[in-house]
Amino acid sequence: MTVRWGVIGTGGIARTFVGDCTAAGVVFTAVGSRTQESAESFAAEYGIARAHGSYADLVADDEVDAVYVATPHSRHAEDALLAIAAGKHVLVEKAFTITADEARAVVDAARRADVAVMEAMWTRFLPQMTMIRELVAEGRIGRPRLVEATHHQALPDDPTHRLNDPALGGGAILDLGVYPISFAIDVLGAPSAVAAAGTLSDQGVDTQMGIVMTHEGGTQSTVHFALDVRSPNTASIIGEDGRIDIDATWYTPTTWRLRDRDGVVVEEFDGREELAGYAHEVRAFEAMIESGDHEGGAMDPEETVVVMAAMDEARRQVGVRYAADSASSTAR
Ligand SMILES: NC(=O)c1ccc[n+]([C@@H]2O[C@H](COP(=O)([O-])OP(=O)(O)OC[C@H]3O[C@@H](n4cnc5c(N)ncnc54)[C@H](OP(=O)(O)O)[C@@H]3O)[C@@H](O)[C@H]2O)c1
Structure with missing residues (x-):
């Protein structure tokens, strides 16, 4: 088909x-x-x-x-x-x-x-992420304890641009923050607590934000994102027996290294591709359509709801409000 x-x-x-x-x-x-x-x-x-x-x-x-x-x-x-x-x-x-x-x-x-x-969330479908998920599941870094990831881009500051306009869901969190937040939840599961601090623009959307999430068993993730500065945008999964470092730009096809407790590289992978990498999510979605099984997968719709709830809570703490919040049952 x-x-x-x-x-x-x-x-x-x-x-x-x-x-x-x-x-x-x-x-x-x-x-x-x-x-x-x-x-x-x-x-x-x-x-x-x-x-x-x-x-x-x-x-x-x-x-x-x-x-x-x-x-x-x-x-x-x-x-x-x-x-x-x-x-x-x-x-x-x-x-x-x-x-x-x-x-x-x-x-x-x-x-x-x-x-x-x-x-x-195309990043979850890149071959590099499939491999990383398997390495973590196989216990190659021991029990994961911490995920660190950033997403910083220097984007247009035109107040009418959708990225800055609250009416269009502007701000760093929905555009950029969603990547490291989704990544942390992919690796460590749904957060039991979310603590956020951020800076708002004159229009009331976040220009930068840092979030610490607590996950099952006291594991944690720290994510930071901003739309007015640029950084290398790397990510790490740190476990009891080692860590995986994903190089810049971690959410695109790139390279990673698995290190042991002493920091010695024991495995590495070059996931760079000729194309941008969007076709992987499409092929996975097409397979879901063909199988008739619409649940689960690397970006389970139920997990999307969990990611959105974590962002709701971070926005509530920082004071980023959109029109849709008034209609929301969780709006305070
Ligand atoms: N996966 C990724 O790598 C990636 C990268 C960038 C953006 N995104 C996501 O893709 C979405 C669109 O981002 P974009 O950067 O492509 O935005 P964009 O360049 O502004 O394009 C958005 C399009 O949506 C339509 N639209 C409908 N109502 C609109 C309105 N009120 N104002 C502006 N456009 C409106 C327009 O198409 P018509 O005029 O044809 O109706 C417009 O061209 C966002 O959710 C963003 O987070 C994903």
């Missing part, structure tokens, strides 16, 4: 994702935009046959099996629910939604409609 993909949104990541995945053999049959012009120009650029001037028309297209949502975070829940209501499987860009309540609603709707839904 060939999964035929439709794309919602024609912005930055839609371009990178479609370019990368097309080169890897993924089949895109349609694109939907808020304007017919954008849809047509995107379709022409990427060799896509069908161009729709609305998201509703895209999800109604019979030649589309799965929809990739590449709109700002603030639209993710609405756009995902639109696709689910049309009976389409849906891969939703990170951060999956604005709040855990929105995430819960999307995951539950997909389950009721018997379609697959997944957050496009």
Whole structure:
């Protein structure tokens, strides 16, 4: 079975994702935009046959099996629910939604409609991460005690840019923080406690934030992220008998080293790839569609809800509030 993909949104990541995945053999049959012009120009650029001037028309297209949502975070829940209501499987860009309540609603709707839904946390599907997960499970670093990861980028400071605009889910946490938070939860499980401190912009979104999470058995993770500075962006999983150091840029195809207790390298891997690496998540999602088993996997939708809840709590402590928080049952 060939999964035929439709794309919602024609912005930055839609371009990178479609370019990368097309080169890897993924089949895109349609694109939907808020304007017919954008849809047509995107379709022409990427060799896509069908161009729709609305998201509703895209999800109604019979030649589309799965929809990739590449709109700002603030639209993710609405756009995902639109696709689910049309009976389409849906891969939703990170951060999956604005709040855990929105995430819960999307995951539950997909389950009721018997379609697959997944957050496009592509890092989890890179071969390097699959290997690292196996090494940890095999006990190669002993019991993991600590995860450290950062995500710092120097991004545009234009107040109207979606990254800075609270109405579009701006701020570092949903765009950048989601990577190290999701990574820590992948390795150590759901946090039992979240302690966050951050700095807000004039518009009330976080420009930088540090979070310490406590996980099962007193294990901890420390993550830091910012959208106004650049750093090497490395990550480590530190265990009782050794550690795994993932080099810059840890959330993209890169290199890692497994070290013993004394710091001596005992294994290393070069995961750098020619393409950006987005096709791995797509292939995993297609396999989920083909198997008919829509639960679990490397980015289990239930774990996405856990990640969103950790971000809700960190935002609450730092004072980052979005419109969706007012509708949320956890809003305080
Ligand atoms: N996985 C990754 O590596 C990665 C990288 C970057 C971003 N992302 C995620 O992808 C999503 C989109 O990010 P992006 O950087 O691609 O954003 P972007 O360049 O601003 O594109 C977003 C697109 O969404 C559509 N849209 C719908 N309502 C909009 C509104 N009110 N304002 C602006 N655009 C609107 C537009 O497409 P139409 O005009 O065609 O409707 C627009 O081109 C975010 O959730 C982000 O976190 C993921």
